[in-house]
Amino acid sequence: MFSPLTLQLIETLRALPGIGPKSAQRLAFHLLSSVGQQKGLKLADALQQAINNVAECQLCHIYTEQPYCNICANVKRNDGLLCIVESPADVVAIEQTNTYNGRYYVLHGHLSPLDGIGPEELKIPSLLERLQTQAVTEVIIATNPTMEGKATAHYLASHIQELGIQCSRIAHGVPMGGEIEYLDGSTLMHALQARMPV
Numbered sequence: 454m455f456s457p458l459t460l461q462l463i464e465t466l467r468a469l470p471g472i473g474p475k476s477a478q479r480l481a482f483h484l485l486s487s488v489g490q491q492k493g494l495k496l497a498d499a500l501q502q503a504i505n506n507v508a509e510c511q512l513c514h515i516y517t518e519q520p521y522c523n524i525c526a527n528v529k530r531n532d533g534l535l536c537i538v539e540s541p542a543d544v545v546a547i548e549q550t551n552t553y554n555g556r557y558y559v560l561h562g563h564l565s566p567l568d569g570i571g572p573e574e575l576k577i578p579s580l581l582e583r584l585q586t587q588a589v590t591e592v593i594i595a596t597n598p599t600m601e602g603k604a605t606a607h608y609l610a611s612h613i614q615e616l617g618i619q620c621s622r623i624a625h626g627v628p629m630g631g632e633i634e635y636l637d638g639s640t641l642m643h644a645l646q647a648r649m650p651v
């Protein structure tokens with residue numbers, strides 16, 4: 454039904470996260486159409502440039518073209534505060550709140566022993582080394598509220614507390630504008646446990 458190269462394009466697109474067979478087909482046809490071709494070539498060029506030039510920041514593992522990212526290179530950020538997240542997207546989300554002025558560490562995943570992802574794969578040993586040599590006084594763990602995120606947070610907290618560094622985890626609970634009656638039991642349980650004085 455598809456020509457070999459069309460099929461190759463569809464299958465390549467389909468291998469991307471969040472793209473199902475229909476979306477892959479629609480994207481491929483768009484990129485091949487007369488209006489889409491220029492965009493397709495631009496995409497190919499941007500991809501190649503980014504992949505050839507972007508790498509992880511040597512300190513926090515955010516993506517950057519420089520040895521150190523903008524946040525690590527910024528002397529105005531608070532060196533005493535470090536926030537650990539699972540992905541670079543989490544850094545973007547926290548930065549957008551404009552309430553955090555410390556440094557970051559991106560794990561690029563969470564502990565998942567069944568998939569062969571242990572502390573080494575997440576570069577946790579180098580993080581612990583960094584904590585020993587730098588003036589970090591407080592670590593905020595902002596891993597996702599999933600089973601794996603929780604397990605990762607526990608692992609990190611136990612090792613960080615051993616270094617005598619104050620360690621906390623971001624609160625999980627009732628979303629702003631949310632209604633309690635529609636919350637799932639586990640979220641509500643966490644909200645109750647993480648209650649604060651008013």
Ligand SMILES: [Zn+2]
Nearest residue numbers: 510513522525
């Ligand atoms: Zn950095």
